[in-house]
Amino acid sequence: QSVLTQPPSVSEAPRQRVTISCSGSSSNIGNNAVNWYQQLPGKAPKLLIYYDDLLPSGVSDRFSGSKSGTSASLAISGLQSEDEADYYCAAWDDSLNVVVFGGGTKLTVL
Amino acid sequence: EVQLVESGGGLVQPGGSLRLSCAASGFTFSDHYMDWVRQAPGKGLEWVGRTRNKANSYTTEYAASVKGRFTISRDDSKNSLYLQMNSLKTEDTAVYYCARASTAGCSGGSCYSYWFDPWGQGTLVTVSS
Numbered sequence: 001q002s003v004l005t006q007p008p009s010v011s012e013a014p015r016q017r018v019t020i021s022c023s024g025s026s027s028n029i030g031n032n033a034v035n036w037y038q039q040l041p042g043k044a045p046k047l048l049i050y051y052d053d054l055l056p057s058g059v060s061d062r063f064s065g066s067k068s069g070t071s072a073s074l075a076i077s078g079l080q081s082e083d084e085a086d087y088y089c090a091a092w093d094d095s096l097n098v099v100v101f102g103g104g105t106k107l108t109v110l
Numbered sequence: 111e112v113q114l115v116e117s118g119g120g121l122v123q124p125g126g127s128l129r130l131s132c133a134a135s136g137f138t139f140s141d142h143y144m145d146w147v148r149q150a151p152g153k154g155l156e157w158v159g160r161t162r163n164k165a166n167s168y169t170t171e172y173a174a175s176v177k178g179r180f181t182i183s184r185d186d187s188k189n190s191l192y193l194q195m196n197s198l199k200t201e202d203t204a205v206y207y208c209a210r211a212s213t214a215g216c217s218g219g220s221c222y223s224y225w226f227d228p229w230g231q232g233t234l235v236t237v238s239s
Contacts, residue, residue, distance in 0.1 A: 002154060033214070033223035037155075044207055045147075045155065047227035051214065056227060088155055092224045098173065099145075099224050104154040 003028065004089050004102035011108040017077045020105045022089030023070065028100055030070040032092040036063075039086040039104075048087070049074065081109050112136040112228055114208050119233030126198050126237070132191040132208030132230055140164055140186040143211040145226060146193050148204035156204075160211065161191070176202075198237045205232040 005023040012018040022034065036049040047056050049065035052072065064075045072091075076083055089102040118130040132144070143166075146158040159172040161182045170182050181194040191208050209229045215222025 032221070035223070035225040037226070044229040044232050045226070046229065047225060050212075050225040050227070051223050090155075090225070092221045094220050097171070097219055099157045099226075101155045101157070 002103040003093060003096070003100035004091065006087075006089060006102035006105045008103070009106045009108065011110055012079055013110045014079050014081065016079050017075060018079060018107065019076075020074045020087050020089075020107070022072045022074070022102050024072075024091060024100075025070055027095040028070075028091040028093040029067065029072055031094055034065065034067050034072040035090045036065055036074045037088045037090065039088065041085070045088065076107070079109050083107060084109050112210070114210065114228060114230035116206065116208055116230040116233040119206065119235045121236045121238065122198055123239050124198060124200055124237055127194070127196045128198065128235060130193040130195070130206055130208075130233055130235070132193075134189045134191065134210070137210070139184075139189040143213060144182075144184060144191045145209050145211050146182060146191075147207045147209055147226065147229075148202075149207070149232075150201075150204040153204075158193070158206070195235070198235075200237050203235060203237045205234050207232045 033051045037045040038048045039045045052067045053065040062077045066073050086104045088104045093100045113135045115133045122128050143162050145160040159182045162169045179197045183192045207229045209226035213221045213224050
């Protein structure tokens with residue numbers, strides 16, 4: 001049971017837009033920044049979004065992050081087959097004093 | 111190029127020990143907190159532990175699931191991070207990643223933002239008889 005809650009899977013057609021939700025509590029998302037990671041099949045995770053909505057250098061602007069209260073979302077526009085991956089949200093948890101992750105969401109591009 | 115390369119994984123029996131290494135390059139290793147994160151087969155990511163930098167006295171913290179069994183250390187002169195794993199259990203079977211941490215707004219052990227970039231390629235640890 002992960003501290004942050006994500007849907008196990010989402011799917012959408014190419015060139016469409018999809019959002020992945022991440023739900024937490026006041027001790028994590030409600031009080032701290034959210035980061036998102038992309039894990040392509042068989043690869044290590046890669047930082048996708050940090051500080052709620054900032055893109056690291058080299059990450060496509062088709063990816064965007066947002067946060068409201070104790071929930072956050074990752075949006076991917078103009079879906080491509082190469083976006084098929086597992087996506088994880090993460091945040092610092094003030095009660096546990098550790099980084100906590102969501103369970104991950106598998107994105108399928110139909 | 112900023113790079114992290116893990117090594118040392120393998121097959122070990124329950125109750126055994128293993129030491130993982132992570133070689134860093136392309137950045138000032140001594141400036142950064144460094145973490146270990148693991149991923150059991152077919153499962154999600156789990157934070158294992160961290161070592162802070164010299165400025166923060168190299169203090170370490172661990173997940174409850176590994177506290178007392180795992181020890182994180184670093185050698186800034188060799189740009190290397192280590193994970194000593196003792197009393198291994200079958201549930202420790204996972205790919206272990208080292209990751210460079212970046213922080214913002216840290217105070218009293220808590221951080222407003224704490225993210226990992228980059229990650230190493232991972233090394234597989236299998237605990238089985």
